[in-house]
Structure formats: C-alpha cells, structure tokens
Amino acid sequence: MMKKKLLFIYNPLAGKSKIKNWLSSIIEYFVKGDYEVVIYATTGRKDAKNIVMDCLSRETYDLVVCSGGDGTLNEVIGGIMHSEQNICIGYIPSGTTNDFAYNLKLPKNLPKAAKVVLTGEEFPCDVGIINGEYFTYTAAFGLFTDASYETPQTTKNMLGKLAYILEGVKRLPNWKSYHMEITCGDRVINDNFIYGMVANSISVGGIKGLTGKDVQLDDGQFEGIFIKMPQNVMDFQSIINDLLKGNLNSDHIFSFPVKEILLTSEEMVPWSIDGEYGGEFQTVNIANLQQAIKIIRNKEEIL
Ligand SMILES: Nc1ncnc2c1ncn2[C@@H]1O[C@H](COP(=O)(O)OP(=O)(O)OP(=O)(O)O)[C@@H](O)[C@H]1O
Numbered sequence: 001m002m003k004k005k006l007l008f009i010y011n012p013l014a015g016k017s018k019i020k021n022w023l024s025s026i027i028e029y030f031v032k033g034d035y036e037v038v039i040y041a042t043t044g045r046k047d048a049k050n051i052v053m054d055c056l057s058r059e060t061y062d063l064v065v066c067s068g069g070d071g072t073l074n075e076v077i078g079g080i081m082h083s084e085q086n087i088c089i090g091y092i093p094s095g096t097t098n099d100f101a102y103n104l105k106l107p108k109n110l111p112k113a114a115k116v117v118l119t120g121e122e123f124p125c126d127v128g129i130i131n132g133e134y135f136t137y138t139a140a141f142g143l144f145t146d147a148s149y150e151t152p153q154t155t156k157n158m159l160g161k162l163a164y165i166l167e168g169v170k171r172l173p174n175w176k177s178y179h180m181e182i183t184c185g186d187r188v189i190n191d192n193f194i195y196g197m198v199a200n201s202i203s204v205g206g207i208k209g210l211t212g213k214d215v216q217l218d219d220g221q222f223e224g225i226f227i228k229m230p231q232n233v234m235d236f237q238s239i240i241n242d243l244l245k246g247n248l249n250s251d252h253i254f255s256f257p258v259k260e261i262l263l264t265s266e267e268m269v270p271w272s273i274d275g276e277y278g279g280e281f282q283t284v285n286i287a288n289l290q291q292a293i294k295i296i297r298n299k300e301e302i303l
Helices: 014-021 023-032 047-058 070-082 099-103 110-119 145-149 153-159 161-174 233-245
Strands: 004-010 035-041 063-068 089-093 121-130 133-135 138-142 178-184 187-199 222-228 253-258 260-273 276-297
Touching (some): 004 047, 004 070, 014 023, 014 063, 035 047, 063 070, 133 276, 187 253, 233 253
Parallel strands (some): 004 035, 004 063, 089 276
Antiparallel strands (some): 138 260, 178 187, 178 260
C-alpha cells in the first residue's frame, strides 16, 4: 500500500535551536504514524515558502508540517496559498515568540506538539492578505513593530524576549507618528497614528488579550486597533491605562472589526507582518480570506 506523504520543514535556528534535541523523536513519531517523511531545514528568509511551493508543484502530499516561529509558519502558509493544493498544515512551535500557537492550543513541549499534529483536529482558519502577501495573524505599523525584525536572529536567540522589550523601550523618546487615511466599510478616519494593527490572534508579540475577548479565527473578520499620537504626557498615560484595562475604544484608540481595509499615507510606512519585516508602503490593502487554510489544532486544553 502507498504510504501517506508528509513534508516536514523546520528552521534549525528558531528559538535557540530548540528543535535539534527533538528532531529524531519527532521524525520517528511521524514514521510510526505511517507517513513517508520528506525533510527540509531552512537556510534563510523565504526559504520555507519556496520549499513548499516547489515540493507541492512536483508532488502530492497528505500533510505539511513546519517547525519554527511565527515567521516560519507565515512562510509555509504563504507557500500553500500560492500553490494549487489546499493541503492541511501541522505546526510544531519552536520559535522565540509563538503567538499563533496559542490560538491553536498547541503544547510548548515539542514532542507533545508533534503528537497533536497526528491527533488534533483540522481547523479551517482565516488568512490575511496585505498588498498581495499572505499573513497568518498580524499586520502592524508603528511603535514596537520594528522591534522584532530589527534584531538579527542570532541576537534574538541570545536575548530571547528581552530583545523585544529593550528594543521597544529604547525607542520610547522618539516616537514617530504617521498621518493616515483609514477606510474600512463606511468608516473613514484621518489622523496621526503611532500604532496600528490588524490581527487575528489572542496573543500578539507575546501579549495576550490586546485584541479583545472575541477573537474568532474563522469568522472572516480581523480586529483592527489604531492608536493616535498622544499630544502630552496625560494622553500617553490614558493610552497606557486604556490598554491595561482593555478599553480599546477611547479618545485615543480606535478599534473595530475588519473584513477589508485601505490605509494610505503620504510617506512610506514600514510594516511588520507576522512579527517579521514586511516592507514599506504608502498604500496598504488588507483583506480577510475566510477559512482559506486548514491547520491542525489541539482538541484539548493543555496550556
Ligand atoms: N537558517 C536560517 N538562518 C537565518 N534565518 C532563517 C533561517 N531559516 C529561516 N530563517 C528566517 O528567520 C525568520 C524567523 O524565523 P522563525 O519565525 O522560525 O523563528 P524565531 O525568529 O526564532 O521565532 P519568532 O519569529 O517566533 O520570534 C523567518 O522569517 C525565516 O525566514
């Protein structure tokens, strides 16, 4: 009988090379699950996406499994979206921040996460598209968004989460705001923003709850959050208070569901997509592609 085929792609450097100790047991587990396993280690940016596109164009697979951080997952999802096969994805989170893993209730322990790949349930999940590129859970600009991608991977591994925090704090005194026009449905907003995010996740940048309580990953809608430039210290304090209280509709913060959104600015705005640098744009179009991918999530609460 023909064996089922599994394509396994991992980032060997993600999260302090955590995968290295577990590689053999993970592969054995898939083999025992009756899969023929094709394995690739990624060697740099966009590699995971290219591997997926290349492999899926040549052969039929039953499952694609990736291991790495949110960046690797983003690339694998992008590769699948660009290919003809709407193949199901299994994910073994091994990055520094694994925001998306939280949504899927995936265990932090790698062999346990591998087990979920074969025992979990297929979940039809929304995918975002920003100016033609796919994203899994967040597209953002402004404050803190450049913290993760401006830190090279080696430094990021050494410092772990601290890197993000330090990078962010360092930036506090020279906040940059962007004048933008935001169009979403009937809503048109013109203002100066220090931060904006369109997200489909409970956890963003390792912070849980920022996107509110009603995050549904398959409802065809993202959460949009936009923070205006504070004019003085009091404004700044009330933004912090609002964020801490989860009050996302205030004098300084706009938040609303997003199916499609258009953002225009007179200057180039750098964007962060799934926690990695995503390019600079004057015009940004974002849309939610409802239930566009199949991803395996844990059936049990084990967090
Ligand atoms: N061998 C490699 N060397 C350098 N960069 C790589 C390599 N393989 C993949 N990458 C790139 O590194 C980026 C980040 O990887 P990934 O998201 O897997 O891990 P991480 O940075 O440790 O975790 P996180 O993104 O959750 O913080 C990805 O965009 C990926 O393209």
